[in-house]
Amino acid sequence: MSEETKSTKTAPRKKTKKISSKLLTYILPVVVVTVLALVVIAANLSKNRMEEMATETLESSISNQADNIDAWLKENLAYFSTVKYMLENLNPPESEIPTILDAFYGYNSNSPKGFYIGTSDGKLYKASEADFSDSNVTESTWFKQGLSRIAMAYGTAYTNDQGETVISATGILNDGSDNMKVLGADVTLNKISIIVNSGVKMDGASSFLVDTNDDKILAHREVSMVGSTISDSSSDPLLQGAAQAIHEGSFNSREIAGNMVAFAEVPGTDWVLVSYIPIRVILSTVNQMGMILFMVGGIAIVLIIIIILYVVRKVVAPLTHISENITAMSEGDFTIEVDSSSDDEIGVMGSRVTDFVSSMRSMLSHISQESERLQGESDNSDRVSKTMFEASQSQAEAMKQLNETVDQLATAVNDIAANATTLAQVVADTRENSDKAHESMKETVGISQKGRDDMEKLSVAMAGISDANESLVESINKVGSASEEITNIVGMISEIAEETNLLSLNASIEAARAGEAGKGFAVVATQIAKLAQTSAESAQNISNLIDEVRKLIGDAVGQANASAESIHQNSELISVAVDTFDRIYTNIQESNGLIEAMIEDVGKVDDVATNVAAISEEQAASADEILATSENMVEMANNITKSSQDVADNSQELAGTSKTLTSYVQKFKI
Incomplete structure (x- = not known):
């Protein structure tokens, strides 16, 4: 017996694997990756759509709030203009002015202190029950603003002698006298705060109102923030980002410090309404949906694996008999009979093995x-x-x-x-x-x-x-x-x-x-x-x-x-x-x-x-x-x-x- 014959006999047989195992090794990772990719794509699409819907809702809400503030300001201004017109037509002597102001006191809840009149010689006239005072009329903010207006108009927000942040509607009172007079009425910011805080249509969203003349906050859900000033160096990242946008004059919706922020200018004023909602609030629903998608994807992967196992074993079963015959041929036995009754590629393989034998x-x-x-x-x-x-x-x-x-x-x-x-x-x-x-x-x-x-x-x-x-x-x-x-x-x-x-x-x-x-x-x-x-x-x-x-x-x-x-x-x-x-x-x-x-x-x-x-x-x-x-x-x-x-x-x-x-x-x- 030659050396080659001996080595052929003593060589160890190579370990074989089943075709079904190989098919599963290649198919299952592809199926799992495909399902996971579809789940991730669906989750990202849902996230983007939710952000778009939230931005649209926020912009619609802030637009409605700005319109409400504008309507409220115009309503008060119309009332103030009517009173100014009446006073100018009455042309009362200065001694009767307090009596006339008493008649209008308490008539408008938005102006609880009623009307007041300042003169160029430093006199102040107000309703007798009004809790209002001014130590220096001619140097006060409302008087200076009123001297520049013929008709009643709103000025910038300021802090009065009582420490309250108010805005004044003022104008020159043309009563025919030689003494220059300014008619004014303070509007509290409580009503504006109510409109700002109650007009938000989204859960978890908030708003605040800023006067661009001096960057003061006119309305905020936190009372302590009313009257404070925002700037590019504010410690709060949200206020800092809002200040930068206002100074740049760019009022497009954007993401600032983890919040989706929308801006709206109040018509007829220098005020900007800022509405915001945390991104995590917007994405909470998306995260829940993502968990559901991953659970559905996991169930789909398990079902697909079961179906693939059944199909692979059903299709590969005829190959087992052909594999046994080929093993016999490798050992030198050509007396075998191969089954070629199948009508698919496996049957063709059996027929070709029979011809080879x-x-x-x-x-x-x-x-x-x-x-x-x-x-x-x-x-x-x-x-x-x-x-x-x-x-x-x-x-x-x-x-x-x-x-x-x-x-x-x-x-x-x-x-x-x-x-x-x-x-x-x-x-x-x-x-x-x-x-x-x-x-x-x-x-x-x-x-x-x-x-x-x-x-x-x-x-x-x-x-x-x-x-x-x-x-x-x-x-x-x-x-x-x-x-x-x-x-x-x-x-x-x-x-x-x-x-x-x-x-x-x-x-x-x-x-x-x-x-x-x-x-x-x-x-x-x-x-x-x-x-x-x-x-x-x-x-x-x-x-x-x-x-x-x-x-x-x-x-x-x-x-x-x-x-x-x-x-x-x-x-x-x-x-x-x-x-x-x-x-x-x-x-x-x-x-x-x-x-x-x-x-x-x-x-x-x-x-x-x-x-x-x-x-x-x-x-x-x-x-x-x-x-x-x-x-x-x-x-x-x-x-x-x-x-x-x-x-x-x-x-x-x-x-x-x-x-x-x-x-x-x-x-x-x-």
Whole structure:
């Protein structure tokens, strides 16, 4: 028994796995990943849709709140305007004003302190039951705001003497008297807070109202926050983000500090309503839905696995019988019968295995017959190969001696040819490098001449720059003189503005004395006073700008002087550089002459080396041809010897193979 047969018997059988197990290994991960991916996609889509719906609801809610605040403000303002109109038509004496104000006290719940009137001489009139006081009427916020309005209008929020944050509706009371009067009514922020806090349509959402004039909070669900100011540096991230959006004037809905925030401007005011809801509140429903989706996905995965297990086992079952038959064939048993009754791919596989078994039976019978005939022919080949091997050994020995002699001759000739070729190549390279050096030297001569010309041009340009710099200094000095004249003119404008302001003040006094006939003139005088004040401020700004211009002119003059000094120094350096270029140009011309002489000598050496190399190459070629012929003859003799030995070895191997083949065929059952 051969070694190959023994190793085949003793080799351990490879561990096999079932096809159903492999199918499940590949299919189940794909199914699980697909279901989980669908669940994650559905959860993300639900999250995005919930955020969109929450934003839409929040924007609708805040828009409704802004409309309610606007309607409430307009309703109160209409009432206040009606009272103002009545007072102007009654034109009561100042002694009857408190009685009239008592009549309107308590009529409007949104203005619990009723109406009050302030005069330009510092008097305050109010209802007798009103809890209202003002220590300095003419300097109060509501009085100053009222002086700028003919009709009743709301002002900014402020803190009154009682420490309450209120907004006042004020306006000039035109009752025909000479004394300037302002009618006002405080509106508490309680009602606005109720509208702001009760108008939110979403659970968990909140709102607050901000006055953009001073960034004060007018309404908030926390009473302590009312009257406080928000800014970009607020400690609360939500208030800080809202302040940044308000200052930027960007009122689009956005996410701030984990909250979805919407903005709405209240029409007719400088107020901005801010409504917000935590993102976690919005996503609470989405998280519940996500848990449900993951549970449904888990149940779906379990059901799909059960169905796949049933289908795979049902389909793969016929393969078990075919696998048993193939195992029997691998052990040499070709007497088996394979079931091919199935009408699918497995049935086709069984049919092909049956055809293979029939073919193997016929093949093994023919191999057994041919192996016996091969045994006899291998014995004859072994005898002939031994005779050929002895003759080829003698011929190979003689050819080897001839090859050694020719090889020594070829080596000597090749050494001579190689040395001559190397010499010719070195001379050729030297000549080529000399030509390149000559061309480079010519180019260097041109470049040095051009550099000298450029340096002379640069010297002329530096002189022009110096002249231009001096002209620039003179122009800057003229600008300084002109700025002094502008300063004198601005001073005259300031004096005119001060005199105009005094004239407008006198005109206002005279208009107040004129009574009804001077009211129009009083308005004009007020506008003239504002224009005079604006002119004085503009004149001061111009004076400040001129001072800055003077400083800049002084800096420019200093820099121009420094530039002039630097230009002078550079001009001297350029002159030195021109002299240096002249010396370089002279040395390069001398070097160029020496290189031309060297190139002529190298050309002569190149001709001699080329002739020597040509002769040596011809001799080396002849020697190589003789050596190649000798080597071919030696190689042919060695091949004959090797071939005869191979024939002998193959004859012996063929005899052994014939025996092995016969033993293999005997193992099969046919």
